[in-house]
Amino acid sequence: MATFSTTAVEDPRISLGDHDILPPIRGGGGDDGSGPGLPDYATRLRRARLGLLVALTPVLMLFVSFTSAYVVRQGLPTLDPRTNALVRDWIPVTLPKLLLINTGVLILSSVFMELARWQIKRQATLASATSTPGVSAGDRIKIPWLFLTMALGLAFLFGQWTAWRQLAANGFYVATTPSSSFVYLLTGTHAVHLMGGVLALLVAGIASLLRRSLATRSIVVDVTAWYWHFMAALWIYILCLLEFAS
Amino acid sequence: MAVFVGMFLSLLMRIHLVAPTAALPLLGDIKPEMYLTLVTMHGTIMVFFVLTTAPQGGFGNYFLPIQIGAPDMAFPVLNMLSFWTTFLGFIVMIAAFFVAGGAPLHGWTGYAPLSAMQSTGPGEGLGADLWIISIAIFCIGALMGALNFITTTLDMRAKGMTMMRMPLTVWAWFVTAILGLLAFGVLLSAGILLLMDRNLGTSFFVPLVTINGQLTGHRGGSPLLWQHLFWFFGHPEVYIAILPAMGMCSQLLSVFSRKPIFGYKAMVYAILAIGFLGFMVWGHHMFMSGMSPYTAFAFSIMTMGIGVPSAIKTFNWLGTLMRGRIRFTSPMLFAIGFVSLFVSGGISGPFLAQPVLDIQLHDTYFVPAHFHLIMGVASIFGIFAATYYWFPKMFGRMMNESMARWHFWFSFIGTYAIFMPMHYLGMAGMPRRYSQLTEVTYLHGLVPLQKFITYAAFVTIAGQLIFLVNLFWSMFKGKRASDNPWEATTLEWTTATPPPHDNFGGHTPVVHNGPYEYSVPGAPRDYVMQSDPEIEPAH
Numbered sequence: 201m202a203t204f205s206t207t208a209v210e211d212p213r214i215s216l217g218d219h220d221i222l223p224p225i226r227g228g229g230g231d232d233g234s235g236p237g238l239p240d241y242a243t244r245l246r247r248a249r250l251g252l253l254v255a256l257t258p259v260l261m262l263f264v265s266f267t268s269a270y271v272v273r274q275g276l277p278t279l280d281p282r283t284n285a286l287v288r289d290w291i292p293v294t295l296p297k298l299l300l301i302n303t304g305v306l307i308l309s310s311v312f313m314e315l316a317r318w319q320i321k322r323q324a325t326l327a328s329a330t331s332t333p334g335v336s337a338g339d340r341i342k343i344p345w346l347f348l349t350m351a352l353g354l355a356f357l358f359g360q361w362t363a364w365r366q367l368a369a370n371g372f373y374v375a376t377t378p379s380s381s382f383v384y385l386l387t388g389t390h391a392v393h394l395m396g397g398v399l400a401l402l403v404a405g406i407a408s409l410l411r412r413s414l415a416t417r418s419i420v421v422d423v424t425a426w427y428w429h430f431m432a433a434l435w436i437y438i439l440c441l442l443e444f445a446s
Numbered sequence: 447m448a449v450f451v452g453m454f455l456s457l458l459m460r461i462h463l464v465a466p467t468a469a470l471p472l473l474g475d476i477k478p479e480m481y482l483t484l485v486t487m488h489g490t491i492m493v494f495f496v497l498t499t500a501p502q503g504g505f506g507n508y509f510l511p512i513q514i515g516a517p518d519m520a521f522p523v524l525n526m527l528s529f530w531t532t533f534l535g536f537i538v539m540i541a542a543f544f545v546a547g548g549a550p551l552h553g554w555t556g557y558a559p560l561s562a563m564q565s566t567g568p569g570e571g572l573g574a575d576l577w578i579i580s581i582a583i584f585c586i587g588a589l590m591g592a593l594n595f596i597t598t599t600l601d602m603r604a605k606g607m608t609m610m611r612m613p614l615t616v617w618a619w620f621v622t623a624i625l626g627l628l629a630f631g632v633l634l635s636a637g638i639l640l641l642m643d644r645n646l647g648t649s650f651f652v653p654l655v656t657i658n659g660q661l662t663g664h665r666g667g668s669p670l671l672w673q674h675l676f677w678f679f680g681h682p683e684v685y686i687a688i689l690p691a692m693g694m695c696s697q698l699l700s701v702f703s704r705k706p707i708f709g710y711k712a713m714v715y716a717i718l719a720i721g722f723l724g725f726m727v728w729g730h731h732m733f734m735s736g737m738s739p740y741t742a743f744a745f746s747i748m749t750m751g752i753g754v755p756s757a758i759k760t761f762n763w764l765g766t767l768m769r770g771r772i773r774f775t776s777p778m779l780f781a782i783g784f785v786s787l788f789v790s791g792g793i794s795g796p797f798l799a800q801p802v803l804d805i806q807l808h809d810t811y812f813v814p815a816h817f818h819l820i821m822g823v824a825s826i827f828g829i830f831a832a833t834y835y836w837f838p839k840m841f842g843r844m845m846n847e848s849m850a851r852w853h854f855w856f857s858f859i860g861t862y863a864i865f866m867p868m869h870y871l872g873m874a875g876m877p878r879r880y881s882q883l884t885e886v887t888y889l890h891g892l893v894p895l896q897k898f899i900t901y902a903a904f905v906t907i908a909g910q911l912i913f914l915v916n917l918f919w920s921m922f923k924g925k926r927a928s929d930n931p932w933e934a935t936t937l938e939w940t941t942a943t944p945p946p947h948d949n950f951g952g953h954t955p956v957v958h959n960g961p962y963e964y965s966v967p968g969a970p971r972d973y974v975m976q977s978d979p980e981i982e983p984a985h
Contacts, residue, residue, distance in 0.1 A: 247520055251597045254627065258589045261631030265678075269639060269650060269671060278666030279654045289649075289666040375647035378666060385642065 241324075241415045248423045255431055259393060261432065266386060267441060274446070291394040293444045295439075298367040300419050302359035303439060309352035310432040314346035317425040324418045346421065349428070350401040353394060360391050379446055386438045394431050400424040448495035448536060453907055455488040464893070466765055466882040479568050481881030482551035485674040486569075487543070489554030490577065493683065494584050495536050497825050501625075501690035503532065505590055505832045506619040508840070511940040513613050515604025515955040517948040519778060520597040531587030539580035550574035553879075555680065558651035558672040562643040563664070565657055568666055575644065582637045583849035585630040592630070595623035599742025604937070606957030610714070611976070612895040613936050614707065614959040617714055621721040622686050628725065631683040635676035643667065677728035684821050685724045688788075689717065691828020695784045697961075700762055701934045703770025704972055706962040708762040716755035716762075718768060723752045734808050735802040742801040749799035756792055760785065771965075775932070776850030780831035783858045784824055790862075791819025794869065805980050809879070812872025815865045824859045830857070830913070837917075838931050842943045843924030850914040856909025863902035867895050935975045936961050 240246070277286040319342070364384065367373075372380040404420045457921040461468065462476040470476055476484070488774060507525060507974050511518055519525045542549040550569040552561035560566050561574060599620045605613070612620075639650040643664070651672040652664035700707040729737065729745035763785050772778070794816040799806045807813065822860075830853075837845050875881065876892050883889050884896075930939040937957070955977045966981055974981050 227723060247597060247601050248600055250679070251521060253591060254593045254596045255589075257627050258592075258631035258634075263634045264637045265635035269635070269675065272668065272674075273650060273666075276666055276668050280663060281654065318736050374642070375649070375663070379650060381642065381646075381650065383649040387636070413718055 206305045217398045241419075244415070244421060245419050248419050249426065252423045252426055258425070259324055259430075259434075262389070263386075263438070265320060266382075266389070270382050270386075270441065272444070273382070284311065289377060289380055290446075293372050293377070293379045293383050293428070293442075294370070295383070295442060298359060298363045298366060299439060302363065303435065305352050305359060306435055308431050309349050309356065310429050312345050312349040312352060312427045313428045314344075316349055317421055319345055320414070320421045321345075324414050326345045326391045327414055330438050346401060346404060350405070351426075353401065357391055357398070359395060360387055363387070382443055386442065390435055390438055393434075397424060397428050400427065448491050448499070449801075450904060451540070452488050452496055453489070453910070454490040455484045457903065458908060459484045459488065461905045462899045464883060464884070464900045466884055466984060469595040471958075472652065476881070477503055478881040479551055480548075481552070482567075483549045483569055483877070485666065485879060486551055486577075487549050488552050490581075491536075491539065493554055493687070494581065495532070495539070497687035497822065498533060498588065498626075498683065498864075500829050501832070502595070502619060502622055502686070502692070503588075505694075505829075506622075506690065507591075508594060509677065509691055509836060509938055510616055510619050511598060512945060512949045513601065513609050513616050513936050514599065514602060514939050515950070515957060516598060516602035517950065519594045520602055521594050527595050528587045528590035528594065531590065535580045535587060536883075538576055540585060542569075542576040542580070543560075545574050545576065547571045551578045552811035555676060556640065558643070558669045558671070559653065559664075562640055562651045562672070563655075563657070563662065564644060565662075567656075573842065576640070578637050578644075579786065580643050582634055582641075585637070587633040588626050588630050590627040591963055592623040595619055596627065604957055605942075605953050607818075607976075610711070611957055611960050612712055613695040614696040614710070614717070615690070615694075617717050618696075621717050622689045624726060625682045625689070625721055627684050629679040629686070629893045629973045632675055633679035636679070640672070642878065651743075657705075670732070673732050673735060674728070675749045675973065677731045678725070680731060681728045682721075682724045684817075686912075687821050687825045688828075689720070691715070691784060691831075692788075694828045694832045694835075695781045695788075696759075696766075697936075698777050698835060699766045699779035700784075700962040700964065701932055702773045702775055702781070703765055703766050704773070704964045705770045706960075706964055708765030708768075709758075710960070710962065715760055716758045719755040720752060723748060723755070727752065728805070730799055733804045739801070746799050748802055748953065750796055753796060756788075757812075758787060760792075775834075776845065776847055776854060777831045777932075778836035779851065779854045780834060781826050783829060784827040787827060787861065790866075791816060791821075791824055795820070797831060807872055809877050810872035811868045811876045811878050814878055815868035815872055819861070819865045819869075827857070830854075833917075835932065836938075837920065838927030839938055839943055839945065841921050841924070842927055843920055843922075844927050844931060846916050847918040850910050853909060853912040853916065856906060856912065860901070860902055860906025860909055864899050864906060867899055871895055873897075886905055933960070933971075933973050935963055935973050937976055940975060940977050950954075 274290050275409055276288075277283075278289050280287045364387070365379065367383065372383070374381055374384045400420065404417060404424060407417045407420055457621075458470065458473070458476065459481065461470065466476075476610050489557055507519065507529075510734040548569045550561065551567050552570065552574065556577070556660075561570070561578075564571050564574075582842050599616060614846070639648075642648045647663055649664040649667035651669055652662070652666040652667040653669065655662050674777045695706055696713055703822060727745055727749045730749045733745075734890055735740050767782075795813070796815060798813065834845055834850055837843070846855060850984055871892055872878075872893055876889060876896075927943060929941070931944050937955055938945070940955060955978045959976050959978060961973050961975075963969075963981065965972050969981060
């Protein structure tokens with residue numbers, strides 16, 4: 201029985217020494233995979249995934265840096281000018297319960313994103329098979345997972361905004377206490393990065409409307425999916441940091 | 447453009463140091479705060495927009511794909527975005543000169559709390575905000591570039607181009623990109639926190655302070671936190687500036703000695719070791735901060751440890767030159783000049799790596815002398831060497847050799863004339879960052895040396911005009927270059943001059959040999975190109 205695979209063949213390219221496994225011949229082309237010298241789908245997918253992996257490193261470093269600042273700042277004493285004594289100004293912030301609901305929304309969106317990735321992967325796999333006369337992919341109802349993911353992503357962002365307003369209503373503004381500064385900083389920076397993911401989903405949707413090739417759309421969705429999962433994991437980390445390390 | 451702005455600012459500083467009361471055309475008097483602005487902007491522009499951008503973003507983008515046999519970078523659109531983002535960052539930086547209050551005066555290191563509040567001095571208002579925003583934009587551009595370099599190197603090498611067949615230039619660009627990837631995110635985070643302190647009233651870096659007797663709204667922040675975050679980026683930045691020049695120098699010493707590079711593998715491991723250790727030593731910039739002597743000791747030992755891979759590289763460069771059939775072309779002169787400057791500038795590193803000596807020398811001219819030689823001018827020599835070497839490939843014409851030699855000797859002698867006396871100034875106790883010291887009694891004896899440095903700076907910068915004339919003259923009138931005028935082995939010399947849009951004109955190179963196969967016994971000529979049929983190893 202024939203099997204369909206749209207993923208890159210494992211290719212242990214990176215090794216040191218004189219007896220390296222040789223890298224495969226590669227193609228060229230632009231970011232969108234258009235133009236002459238277009239590399240094959242597997243090569244483009246592998247390259248895009250590698251690019252994403254590399255791109256996530258500075259995002260990780262950004263939050264590692266914030267975490268280190270969080271830990272250091274938390275332990276710092278400050279001078280009280282009234283008593284002339286060293287005191288701690290770190291007042292823990294009670295996080296709004298809404299953040300838990302937001303977390304659920306983001307996790308659900310991550311599940312939908314994965315379903316969207318599988319959906320387009322299946323489409324790409326079947327595309328070559330259904331081009332054969334007499335072969336049909338069946339009439340399954342297509343659930344718009346990509347759209348649902350985007351909707352949940354926007355819901356999450358709206359939820360975060362509402363949580364900010366709740367914080368402010370409770371008297372915790374950006375500069376109220378160092379802990380509230382970090383709450384706004386970490387949630388805000390995460391939200392900006394998630395907006396990047398929403399934009400990527402929008403690009404995938406537009407690519408679909410513009411009738412870009414299925415392969416191109418599949419790569420965009422695949423890479424966005426990994427980014428989205430990373431954002432979900434990052435949010436859980438941030439929430440744990442704010443809840444348990446304060 | 448950035449390098450000329452940076453040089454111009456340094457000239458203004460040099461004039462002011464020897465003639466503090468002189469009124470300059472258009473600028474008038476240079477007041478102490480303006481002097482600090484010049485220091486700040488000279489350092490920032492040179493470090494970020496020259497030393498970080500030119501060797502990596504300039505030559506790397508052009509030659510990395512060709513040297514590994516790829517038609518382009520992995521993500522060309524991202525590459526273009528990286529360029530324009532960097533350019534935007536430069537525009538924002540220059541805009542700081544023209545806003546109310548002018549450009550900031552907090553130094554290129556942006557130490558808090560000076561940089562973290564709007565009211566600490568002229569230029570610390572909107573000018574400082576623009577400075578931070580510019581650095582943040584620059585970080586984003588640099589990260590896009592680093593992403594492209596790493597993906598291209600790992601994923602787009604031609605068939606046969608194993609990691610251990612890559613030219614050392616590619617290794618240097620690759621490791622530099624990794625350093626950038628890990629360092630710029632941290633600088634970006636520090637910049638965000640600084641902007642929040644300045645504009646949202648937070649206290650990440652600002653402790654309880656009073657300005658003119660009035661308490662500010664800040665409390666509890668740590669200026670040292672800024673220093674840690676900044677130098678975690680700042681020390682790798684030194685290697686981001688110099689590693690590409692090291693790669694370039696290694697390449698040229700082999701090409702023009704007509705010998706394989708001495709100890710190729712050792713060179714690769716030394717680059718990796720320098721990159722790794724570069725992240726372990728940031729604390730040596732902070733010996734003055736009152737850190738625990740035990741912590742200082744650890745940073746000191748690690749810092750001196752970097753001397754080992756650096757010495758390996760120097761030893762191998764000299765080993766490559768030894769008994770070579772040296773061709774003293776202009777790129778080779780600049781490569782040898784690089785080695786000289788690297789040794790001269792590097793030798794003062796272990797002095798400053800020792801807390802006891804550093805505390806004595808830290809705020810003197812000894813430190814600018816050290817880092818200008820090793821990080822500044824040595825890297826610039828790498829850029830010049832690369833320009834003379836690759837100009838024929840880029841423009842199809844040779845640069846004028848006589849002018850190039852004049853340029854070299856002006857630059858080489860001029861550099862030493864500027865920065866060697868600066869070491870003596872530092873050892874004699876001349877403090878840095880002060881705008882006006884000619885009237886200080888105990889420094890009177892050093893004024894002639896300051897004047898000598900200023901004259902040397904003028905002559906050296908005038909010598910750069912020779913380079914400019916040569917560059918533009920050679921573009922149009924230079925002697926026509928063949929496809930491989932230096933008889934070099936790497937892949938860029940196998941393609942047409944200038945390279946076609948896809949680098950190899952539809953042809954995909956296949957690599958059979960290492961990058962430095964010179965004087966191979968039994969070979970029909972004294973070099974074997976990487977794409978020539980495979981040869982038996984010559985060593």
